[in-house]
Amino acid sequence: ARVVEHTFNVGNLKVRKLCHSRVITAVNKKLPGPTIKAHEGDTVVVHVVNDSPHNITIHWHGIFQQLTAWADGPNFITQCPIVPGNSYTYRFNITGQEGTLWWHAHASFLRATVYGAIIIRPRAGTKAYPFPKPHKEFPIILGEWWNADVVEVENEALQSGGLPNNSDAFTINGRPGDLIRCSNKHTYKIEVVEGETYLLRIVNAALNNQLFFKVAGHTLNVVAVDASYTAPYTTDIVVIAPGQTVDALMVANAPSARYYMAASAYISSPNVTFDNTTTTGIVHYKSTALTSAPPVKPMMPAFNDTPAAHKFYTSLTSPVRLGSPAVPLHIDEHMFITFGLGLAPCSAGQPKCQGMAASANMNNVSFVFPTKMSLLEAHLKGANGVYTKDFPDRPPTVFDYTNTSINTDPTLASLPFAEKGTKVKKLKYNSTVEVVLQNTAILTIENHPIHLHGFNFFVLAQGFGNYDSSTAVKSYNLVHPLVRNTVSVPTGGWAVIRFKADNPGVWIMHCHLDVHLPLGLAMAFEVENGPTLSSTLPPPPPDFPRC
Ligand code: C2O
Numbered sequence: 166a167r168v169v170e171h172t173f174n175v176g177n178l179k180v181r182k183l184c185h186s187r188v189i190t191a192v193n194k195k196l197p198g199p200t201i202k203a204h205e206g207d208t209v210v211v212h213v214v215n216d217s218p219h220n221i222t223i224h225w226h227g228i229f230q231q232l233t234a235w236a237d238g239p240n241f242i243t244q245c246p247i248v249p250g251n252s253y254t255y256r257f258n259i260t261g262q263e264g265t266l267w268w269h270a271h272a273s274f275l276r277a278t279v280y281g282a283i284i285i286r287p288r289a290g291t292k293a294y295p296f297p298k299p300h301k302e303f304p305i306i307l308g309e310w311w312n313a314d315v316v317e318v319e320n321e322a323l324q325s326g327g328l329p330n331n332s333d334a335f336t337i338n339g340r341p342g343d344l345i346r347c348s349n350k351h352t353y354k355i356e357v358v359e360g361e362t363y364l365l366r367i368v369n370a371a372l373n374n375q376l377f378f379k380v381a382g383h384t385l386n387v388v389a390v391d392a393s394y395t396a397p398y399t400t401d402i403v404v405i406a407p408g409q410t411v412d413a414l415m416v417a418n419a420p421s422a423r424y425y426m427a428a429s430a431y432i433s434s435p436n437v438t439f440d441n442t443t444t445t446g447i448v449h450y451k452s453t454a455l456t457s458a459p460p461v462k463p464m465m466p467a468f469n470d471t472p473a474a475h476k477f478y479t480s481l482t483s484p485v486r487l488g489s490p491a492v493p494l495h496i497d498e499h500m501f502i503t504f505g506l507g508l509a510p511c512s513a514g515q516p517k518c519q520g521m522a523a524s525a526n527m528n529n530v531s532f533v534f535p536t537k538m539s540l541l542e543a544h545l546k547g548a549n550g551v552y553t554k555d556f557p558d559r560p561p562t563v564f565d566y567t568n569t570s571i572n573t574d575p576t577l578a579s580l581p582f583a584e585k586g587t588k589v590k591k592l593k594y595n596s597t598v599e600v601v602l603q604n605t606a607i608l609t610i611e612n613h614p615i616h617l618h619g620f621n622f623f624v625l626a627q628g629f630g631n632y633d634s635s636t637a638v639k640s641y642n643l644v645h646p647l648v649r650n651t652v653s654v655p656t657g658g659w660a661v662i663r664f665k666a667d668n669p670g671v672w673i674m675h676c677h678l679d680v681h682l683p684l685g686l687a688m689a690f691e692v693e694n695g696p697t698l699s700s701t702l703p704p705p706p707p708d709f710p711r712c
Contacts, residue, residue, distance in 0.1 A: 220246035234670025326522025342445035531685030
């Protein structure tokens with residue numbers, strides 16, 4: 166095993182996109198930032214130097230951080246921010262996962278421009294991919310671009326209690342693509358040789374949108390998601406929620422030409438009619454002259470094509486093979502978590518708010534991020550007053566999760582939808598946890614990508630409407646369920662996940678639509694130390710950012 170070392174200088178970068186110039190926050194003056202290439206078993210060391218005007222943290226999305234919880238990165242959960250002029254060295258091992266993950270800022274909306282790929286290849290010298298070796302590999306990072314300053318966009322929304330403006334374009338590796346104004350020169354291109362196979366490592370780094378991804382004229386063969394191998398699944402369309410990754414093989418077996426790869430929005434709420442632009446890149450067959458016909462366009466699904474999204478998500482399974490991690494059958498903690506958007510009275514920190522503010526919750530608790538000490542530091546010190554340990558195992562009130570009409574009942578605000586609190590659920594080391602994740606319809610139904618830090622989980626089942634154990638349990642896949650770190654819970658529906666709490670520390674679980682995070686669509690697990698030294702979280706490094 167090697168040590169893979171990087172220095173990330175976070176600073177200002179002037180860029181021009183969509184005919185606008187703007188200063189963004191970026192790592193090493195690149196968008197996307199550097200790709201971390203490692204092998205399973207390696208140690209990664211990243212020195213993050215904050216030369217930007219913003220408080221920042223970096224999260225290594227999907228990395229387990231076994232016994233290194235202080236390197237996980239979410240602001241005020243596992244650390245205080247790296248303030249301007251300061252630095253922090255993240256040091257962690259990559260064990261037990263292969264495929265594509267990514268890193269991103271985990272403070273305010275900064276991840277809009279502070280992100281990059283993590284590529285984990287099989288352990289050096291010992292193993293190969295469980296599929297034919299591709300001729301070449303390409304990271305395809307899907308993103309979102311605002312002409313305005315994203316931190317201002319977020320602050321504006323928070324102060325008014327409303328939702329932030331939509332982005333101005335989607336991007337592929339930071340570029341909107343040549344169908345968008347002023348973007349022609351910078352379109353992302355890959356060159357392929359007829360008959361060869363390519364591995365596309367697709368990441369959805371967009372803030373607030375699930376995306377459909379396609380390559381015109383080609384099918385894709387999905388071989389991994391969230392750095393877990395899958396049974397190979399052939400599809401012409403990939404669906405990917407913010408936080409998720411998809412590794413797919415593409416054989417260059419189409420007639421020699423130029424083809425668009427494209428990503429467009431998947432919007433699951435029936436109350437939103439929004440169709441952002443399609444971002445494109447180009448797949449160029451080497452033997453095709455540049456002057457030939459324009460690239461072939463793919464037919465993208467309609468933005469509200471929930472059946473297409475559901476088909477993709479439910480067709481994926483883990484490979485059936487010896488040595489696949491076994492699904493725990495004995496459950497220590499059964500949780501039922503409802504979540505969704507609601508309303509709350511304007512608060513003191515919202516000077517531009519009139520009457521009601523947007524809010525979000527899990528089990529009717531709207532998560533409040535601490536400001537004086539991170540949850541992890543409070544956990545390690547046993548400090549009082551930073552959080553409470555009473556996150557409910559189930560929702561305190563019962564309501565119809567499937568009602569799809571917007572609820573305009575004026576008494577809504579007095580319902581306990583938006584009790585504010587910093588509540589954690591305490592878990593014993595090695596306990597097994599099942600969570601039924603149930604979308605609610607207080608304001609609108611919508612698909613929420615729920616991401617758990619510190620663990621992968623098995624996705625046992627998912628469906629529409631209210632979860633009903635009498636029928637749902639029969640549909641659980643206990644043989645080869647998909648393993649992920651982010652599950653897209655169907656709009657107006659539910660998903661069931663299971664994981665083993667074998668990693669001591671404090672781990673946030675939240676909606677990966679960034680717009681919902683400051684509204685409170687989050688909770689955290691506090692996992693106790695185990696009985697031995699190898700199950701005890703050591704103290705954090707000396708440069709650990711405290712407040
Ligand atoms: Cu990729 Cu808590 O996030």
